[in-house]
Amino acid sequence: xxxxxxxxxxxxxxxxxxxxxxxxLVEKLLKTSSCRVTTAENGLRALEYxxxxxxxQQNHFNGKGTKVNMIITDYCMPGMTGYELLQxxxxxxxxxxxxxxxxxxxxxxxxxxxxxxxxxxxFMLKPLKLSDVLKLRHQLIKxxxx
Amino acid sequence: xxxxxxxxxxxxxxxxxxxxxxxxxxxxxxxxxLQDESNPDFVVEVVTLFFEDSEKLLNNxxxxxxxxxxxxxxxxxxxxxxxxxxxSIGAQRVKNVCVVFRNYCDEKNLDGCLVCLQQxxxxxxxxRNKLEALLNLEQQILQAGGSVPMIT
Numbered sequence: 688x689x690x691x692x693x694x695x696x697x698x699x700x701x702x703x704x705x706x707x708x709x710x711x712l713v714e715k716l717l718k719t720s721s722c723r724v725t726t727a728e729n730g731l732r733a734l735e736y737x738x739x740x741x742x743x744q745q746n747h748f749n750g751k752g753t754k755v756n757m758i759i760t761d762y763c764m765p766g767m768t769g770y771e772l773l774q775x776x777x778x779x780x781x782x783x784x785x786x787x788x789x790x791x792x793x794x795x796x797x798x799x800x801x802x803x804x805x806x807x808x809x810f811m812l813k814p815l816k817l818s819d820v821l822k823l824r825h826q827l828i829k830x831x832x833x
Numbered sequence: 834x835x836x837x838x839x840x841x842x843x844x845x846x847x848x849x850x851x852x853x854x855x856x857x858x859x860x861x862x863x864x865x866x867l868q869d870e871s872n873p874d875f876v877v878e879v880v881t882l883f884f885e886d887s888e889k890l891l892n893n894x895x896x897x898x899x900x901x902x903x904x905x906x907x908x909x910x911x912x913x914x915x916x917x918x919x920x921s922i923g924a925q926r927v928k929n930v931c932v933v934f935r936n937y938c939d940e941k942n943l944d945g946c947l948v949c950l951q952q953x954x955x956x957x958x959x960x961r962n963k964l965e966a967l968l969n970l971e972q973q974i975l976q977a978g979g980s981v982p983m984i985t
Contacts, residue, residue, distance in 0.1 A: 708882050708918040715867050715875060763913065792917055814860050814921045817867065 698827045699723045703733045703760035703772065704790070709813070713759065713790075716815055720824040725755075730767025730775075733760065739779055755785055757808075757827055762791040762798065770802055777806045788823065790815065837979035844970040848984045851967065856960050861923030865983065876971075880964055883922050887957050890915045894950050898943070908946065909938040915953065926956045 700722045704710045710726050717724045727733040734740045737755065758776065762769040769789050776782050786808035791798065799810045808826075811819055834842070851857045868875040890911050897908045916931035930953045937945030971981050 706914060706917050706921075707886055708879060708921050711879055711882060712864075712867075712921050715872070719867055719869075765910070792920060813917070814863070814923075816860075816863050 697721060697723050698756040698824070699725070699754060700827075701725050701727060701733060701736060701755045701758045703727045703730065703758065703764070703769070705729055705761065705764045709761065713815060713820075716817060716820040717759075717824075719817060720820050722757075722824060722827070729764055730760075730769075730772040733758070733772055734767075734775060737776070737779075737782060739775060739782065755782075757786045757788065757823075759788040759790060759811075759823075761813075762789050762802070763793075770798075770805065773802060773805050773807055786827075837974060837977045840970060840974045840977060841979060841982050844967070844974060845982050845984065847963075847967055847970060848982075851963055852984065855925050856963055857923045858925040859923065860921065862984065864922060877968055879922060880968065883918055883924070884961055886918055887915065887927075887961075891950075891954055891957065894953075898946055898950060903941075903943065905938050905941050909935060912938060919957075924957075924960045927953060927960060930956050 698721075700717050702710065702713045702717060702724055703726070704713060705728055707728075710728065714724045714726055725736065727736055731740070737758075758772075760769040760772050764772075769791075773787050773789065776785065776787055783806075787806070788809045788811060789802045789807045790811045790813050792813040794812055802810055809823065811823075848857075852861075864876050864879060894908065894911050894915075897904065897911065912931050912934045916928055916935065919925075919927035919931060930949055934946065934949035934953060937949055974981055
Protein backbone atom coordinates (compact mmCIF):
# COMPACT_ATOMS: atom_id res chain seq x y z
CA UNK A 688 0.00 0.00 0.00
CA UNK A 689 1.49 3.32 -0.96
CA UNK A 690 0.92 6.52 0.95
CA UNK A 691 0.02 9.53 -1.12
CA UNK A 692 1.28 12.79 0.18
CA UNK A 693 -0.86 15.82 -0.41
CA UNK A 694 0.71 19.28 -0.14
CA UNK A 695 -0.69 19.84 3.32
CA UNK A 696 0.46 16.46 4.64
CA UNK A 697 4.14 17.04 4.06
CA UNK A 698 5.60 18.92 7.01
CA UNK A 699 7.44 22.07 6.08
CA UNK A 700 10.57 22.62 8.14
CA UNK A 701 12.71 25.73 8.39
CA UNK A 702 16.33 24.74 9.09
CA UNK A 703 18.71 27.41 10.37
CA UNK A 704 22.50 26.94 10.50
CA UNK A 705 25.44 29.17 9.66
CA UNK A 706 27.63 26.23 8.62
CA UNK A 707 27.21 25.37 4.95
CA UNK A 708 27.97 21.68 5.30
CA UNK A 709 25.60 21.32 8.24
CA UNK A 710 22.89 23.12 6.32
CA UNK A 711 23.22 20.74 3.42
CA LEU A 712 23.24 17.77 5.74
CA VAL A 713 20.18 18.77 7.79
CA GLU A 714 18.32 19.57 4.60
CA LYS A 715 19.05 16.10 3.22
CA LEU A 716 18.18 14.40 6.51
CA LEU A 717 14.82 16.18 6.57
CA LYS A 718 14.07 15.51 2.89
CA THR A 719 14.93 11.83 3.38
CA SER A 720 12.43 11.91 6.22
CA SER A 721 9.77 13.23 3.82
CA CYS A 722 9.77 16.86 4.85
CA ARG A 723 9.75 19.94 2.71
CA VAL A 724 12.73 22.08 3.69
CA THR A 725 13.63 25.76 3.61
CA THR A 726 17.07 26.71 4.89
CA ALA A 727 18.33 29.95 6.40
CA GLU A 728 21.93 30.80 7.15
CA ASN A 729 21.32 32.89 10.27
CA GLY A 730 18.70 34.06 12.75
CA LEU A 731 17.92 37.28 10.92
CA ARG A 732 17.21 35.49 7.66
CA ALA A 733 15.06 33.00 9.56
CA LEU A 734 13.04 35.80 11.15
CA GLU A 735 12.66 37.47 7.78
CA TYR A 736 11.33 34.26 6.27
CA UNK A 737 8.94 33.81 9.16
CA UNK A 738 7.70 37.35 8.81
CA UNK A 739 8.92 38.23 12.28
CA UNK A 740 11.55 40.80 11.47
CA UNK A 741 10.89 44.21 12.98
CA UNK A 742 8.67 46.40 10.84
CA UNK A 743 7.35 43.38 8.98
CA GLN A 744 3.63 42.95 9.07
CA GLN A 745 2.74 39.87 11.03
CA ASN A 746 0.48 37.49 9.22
CA HIS A 747 -0.45 33.88 9.62
CA PHE A 748 1.25 32.84 6.44
CA ASN A 749 4.84 33.94 6.36
CA GLY A 750 7.27 34.85 3.60
CA LYS A 751 6.24 32.96 0.52
CA GLY A 752 2.83 32.16 1.98
CA THR A 753 3.78 28.71 3.18
CA LYS A 754 3.18 27.61 6.70
CA VAL A 755 6.11 26.25 8.73
CA ASN A 756 5.44 23.15 10.84
CA MET A 757 8.75 23.06 12.65
CA ILE A 758 11.91 25.09 13.05
CA ILE A 759 15.24 23.42 13.64
CA THR A 760 18.12 25.69 14.48
CA ASP A 761 21.76 25.56 15.44
CA TYR A 762 22.58 27.08 18.81
CA CYS A 763 25.94 28.74 18.06
CA MET A 764 25.47 31.24 15.31
CA PRO A 765 27.05 34.66 14.84
CA GLY A 766 24.79 37.64 15.47
CA MET A 767 21.76 35.88 16.87
CA THR A 768 22.09 32.58 18.70
CA GLY A 769 19.59 29.77 18.34
CA TYR A 770 18.39 30.59 21.83
CA GLU A 771 17.68 34.20 20.86
CA LEU A 772 15.86 33.00 17.78
CA LEU A 773 13.82 30.64 19.96
CA GLN A 774 12.93 33.56 22.23
CA UNK A 775 11.71 35.67 19.34
CA UNK A 776 9.58 32.82 18.02
CA UNK A 777 8.02 32.14 21.43
CA UNK A 778 7.24 35.86 21.81
CA UNK A 779 5.23 35.85 18.61
CA UNK A 780 1.52 35.28 18.99
CA UNK A 781 1.43 33.80 15.50
CA UNK A 782 4.37 31.44 15.79
CA UNK A 783 4.69 30.53 19.45
CA UNK A 784 3.11 27.11 18.91
CA UNK A 785 5.50 26.07 16.16
CA UNK A 786 7.84 23.45 17.62
CA UNK A 787 11.45 24.59 17.76
CA UNK A 788 14.34 22.15 17.93
CA UNK A 789 17.79 23.32 18.96
CA UNK A 790 20.94 21.57 17.71
CA UNK A 791 24.41 21.91 19.12
CA UNK A 792 27.75 20.17 18.87
CA UNK A 793 28.33 20.89 22.55
CA UNK A 794 26.69 18.93 25.34
CA UNK A 795 26.31 21.66 27.97
CA UNK A 796 23.56 20.89 30.53
CA UNK A 797 22.96 24.58 31.37
CA UNK A 798 22.49 25.38 27.72
CA UNK A 799 20.13 22.45 27.23
CA UNK A 800 18.01 23.38 30.25
CA UNK A 801 17.90 27.01 29.24
CA UNK A 802 16.53 26.08 25.82
CA UNK A 803 14.00 23.57 27.09
CA UNK A 804 12.78 26.06 29.70
CA UNK A 805 12.32 28.65 26.99
CA UNK A 806 10.03 26.22 25.20
CA UNK A 807 12.26 24.31 22.80
CA UNK A 808 10.64 21.06 21.74
CA UNK A 809 13.89 19.18 21.77
CA PHE A 810 17.62 19.60 22.05
CA MET A 811 19.66 17.50 19.65
CA LEU A 812 23.37 16.83 19.66
CA LYS A 813 25.33 17.24 16.43
CA PRO A 814 26.21 15.63 14.20
CA LEU A 815 22.66 14.54 13.49
CA LYS A 816 21.93 11.00 12.44
CA LEU A 817 19.15 9.82 10.19
CA SER A 818 17.55 7.88 13.06
CA ASP A 819 17.35 11.10 15.14
CA VAL A 820 15.58 12.95 12.37
CA LEU A 821 13.21 10.09 11.54
CA LYS A 822 12.14 10.06 15.20
CA LEU A 823 11.55 13.78 15.04
CA ARG A 824 9.52 13.37 11.86
CA HIS A 825 7.35 10.79 13.57
CA GLN A 826 6.60 13.33 16.29
CA LEU A 827 5.75 15.94 13.71
CA ILE A 828 3.06 13.75 12.20
CA LYS A 829 1.42 13.66 15.62
CA UNK A 830 1.66 17.44 15.87
CA UNK A 831 -0.01 18.09 12.55
CA UNK A 832 -2.96 15.84 13.27
CA UNK A 833 -3.83 17.75 16.43
CA UNK B 834 37.91 -12.01 -10.67
CA UNK B 835 36.30 -9.56 -13.05
CA UNK B 836 36.99 -5.84 -13.16
CA UNK B 837 33.97 -4.82 -11.09
CA UNK B 838 34.70 -7.32 -8.31
CA UNK B 839 38.30 -6.21 -8.20
CA UNK B 840 37.28 -2.58 -7.90
CA UNK B 841 34.73 -3.44 -5.25
CA UNK B 842 37.34 -5.30 -3.25
CA UNK B 843 39.73 -2.36 -3.50
CA UNK B 844 36.95 -0.06 -2.38
CA UNK B 845 36.15 -2.21 0.66
CA UNK B 846 39.84 -2.47 1.59
CA UNK B 847 40.38 1.25 1.26
CA UNK B 848 37.23 2.23 3.13
CA UNK B 849 37.88 -0.28 5.92
CA UNK B 850 41.39 1.05 6.45
CA UNK B 851 40.10 4.61 6.64
CA UNK B 852 37.76 3.64 9.45
CA UNK B 853 40.33 1.47 11.16
CA UNK B 854 42.97 4.20 11.12
CA UNK B 855 40.51 6.74 12.44
CA UNK B 856 40.44 9.01 9.40
CA UNK B 857 36.71 8.47 9.15
CA UNK B 858 34.07 7.67 11.75
CA UNK B 859 30.47 6.53 11.70
CA UNK B 860 29.24 9.91 10.55
CA UNK B 861 30.66 9.19 7.09
CA UNK B 862 28.53 6.05 6.99
CA UNK B 863 25.53 8.24 7.79
CA UNK B 864 26.32 10.33 4.72
CA UNK B 865 26.44 7.24 2.53
CA UNK B 866 23.07 6.14 3.88
CA LEU B 867 21.59 9.39 2.65
CA GLN B 868 22.71 8.80 -0.92
CA ASP B 869 20.07 7.25 -3.15
CA GLU B 870 18.74 7.25 -6.72
CA SER B 871 17.11 10.63 -6.25
CA ASN B 872 20.43 12.09 -5.11
CA PRO B 873 23.22 9.80 -6.38
CA ASP B 874 25.94 12.44 -5.96
CA PHE B 875 25.12 13.45 -2.42
CA VAL B 876 28.35 12.24 -0.83
CA VAL B 877 30.51 13.80 -3.55
CA GLU B 878 28.62 17.08 -3.18
CA VAL B 879 29.00 17.26 0.57
CA VAL B 880 32.63 16.18 0.51
CA THR B 881 33.40 18.77 -2.18
CA LEU B 882 31.76 21.46 -0.09
CA PHE B 883 33.85 20.31 2.83
CA PHE B 884 37.06 20.60 0.80
CA GLU B 885 36.22 24.12 -0.34
CA ASP B 886 35.11 25.23 3.09
CA SER B 887 38.16 23.72 4.80
CA GLU B 888 40.62 25.40 2.49
CA LYS B 889 38.99 28.74 3.14
CA LEU B 890 39.04 28.16 6.89
CA LEU B 891 42.68 27.11 6.90
CA ASN B 892 43.61 30.27 5.01
CA ASN B 893 41.58 32.41 7.39
CA UNK B 894 43.24 30.74 10.34
CA UNK B 895 46.72 31.32 8.95
CA UNK B 896 45.90 35.00 8.39
CA UNK B 897 44.33 35.43 11.80
CA UNK B 898 47.35 33.92 13.51
CA UNK B 899 49.74 36.17 11.62
CA UNK B 900 48.25 39.40 12.94
CA UNK B 901 50.29 41.62 15.22
CA UNK B 902 47.52 41.60 17.76
CA UNK B 903 45.74 38.25 17.55
CA UNK B 904 41.98 38.11 18.00
CA UNK B 905 41.65 34.69 19.65
CA UNK B 906 37.88 34.93 19.56
CA UNK B 907 38.03 35.15 15.81
CA UNK B 908 40.51 32.27 15.64
CA UNK B 909 38.23 30.22 17.87
CA UNK B 910 35.24 31.03 15.68
CA UNK B 911 37.06 29.63 12.64
CA UNK B 912 38.16 26.51 14.52
CA UNK B 913 34.61 26.02 15.76
CA UNK B 914 33.39 26.04 12.15
CA UNK B 915 36.11 23.62 11.11
CA UNK B 916 35.33 21.33 14.00
CA UNK B 917 31.66 21.40 13.08
CA UNK B 918 32.04 20.59 9.43
CA UNK B 919 34.72 17.93 9.93
CA UNK B 920 32.52 16.31 12.56
CA SER B 921 29.50 16.40 10.26
CA ILE B 922 31.22 14.54 7.46
CA GLY B 923 33.02 12.12 9.72
CA ALA B 924 36.58 13.42 9.31
CA GLN B 925 37.50 12.25 12.79
CA ARG B 926 41.19 13.10 12.93
CA VAL B 927 40.62 16.65 11.70
CA LYS B 928 37.88 17.08 14.29
CA ASN B 929 40.16 15.82 17.07
CA VAL B 930 42.84 18.36 16.20
CA CYS B 931 40.19 21.09 16.30
CA VAL B 932 39.24 20.11 19.85
CA VAL B 933 42.83 20.61 21.01
CA PHE B 934 43.10 23.75 18.91
CA ARG B 935 40.14 25.33 20.70
CA ASN B 936 41.76 24.71 24.08
CA TYR B 937 44.85 26.61 22.94
CA CYS B 938 42.61 29.44 21.74
CA ASP B 939 41.02 29.61 25.18
CA GLU B 940 44.48 29.84 26.71
CA LYS B 941 45.57 32.38 24.10
CA ASN B 942 48.55 30.13 23.52
CA LEU B 943 50.08 31.17 20.21
CA ASP B 944 52.62 28.38 19.94
CA GLY B 945 49.96 25.80 20.68
CA CYS B 946 47.69 27.35 18.07
CA LEU B 947 50.39 27.36 15.42
CA VAL B 948 51.19 23.70 16.07
CA CYS B 949 47.51 22.83 15.81
CA LEU B 950 47.12 24.79 12.62
CA GLN B 951 49.90 22.76 11.06
CA GLN B 952 48.39 19.52 12.33
CA UNK B 953 44.94 20.51 11.11
CA UNK B 954 46.37 21.24 7.69
CA UNK B 955 48.21 17.91 7.59
CA UNK B 956 45.20 15.89 8.71
CA UNK B 957 42.98 17.72 6.27
CA UNK B 958 45.31 17.00 3.34
CA UNK B 959 45.56 13.36 4.35
CA UNK B 960 41.81 12.84 4.59
CA ARG B 961 41.27 14.78 1.40
CA ASN B 962 43.62 12.53 -0.55
CA LYS B 963 42.10 9.41 0.92
CA LEU B 964 38.54 10.55 0.28
CA GLU B 965 39.36 11.50 -3.28
CA ALA B 966 40.81 8.03 -3.84
CA LEU B 967 37.74 6.42 -2.27
CA LEU B 968 35.29 8.45 -4.31
CA ASN B 969 37.34 7.79 -7.41
CA LEU B 970 37.00 4.04 -6.84
CA GLU B 971 33.30 4.52 -6.31
CA GLN B 972 33.02 6.32 -9.64
CA GLN B 973 34.90 3.55 -11.41
CA ILE B 974 32.66 0.89 -9.93
CA LEU B 975 29.53 2.72 -11.02
CA GLN B 976 30.89 3.36 -14.48
CA ALA B 977 31.70 -0.34 -14.82
CA GLY B 978 28.07 -1.07 -14.01
CA GLY B 979 28.64 -2.33 -10.49
CA SER B 980 27.13 -1.27 -7.18
CA VAL B 981 29.06 0.35 -4.37
CA PRO B 982 29.53 -1.91 -1.33
CA MET B 983 28.21 -0.49 1.92
CA ILE B 984 30.71 -0.54 4.77
CA THR B 985 29.03 -1.00 8.11
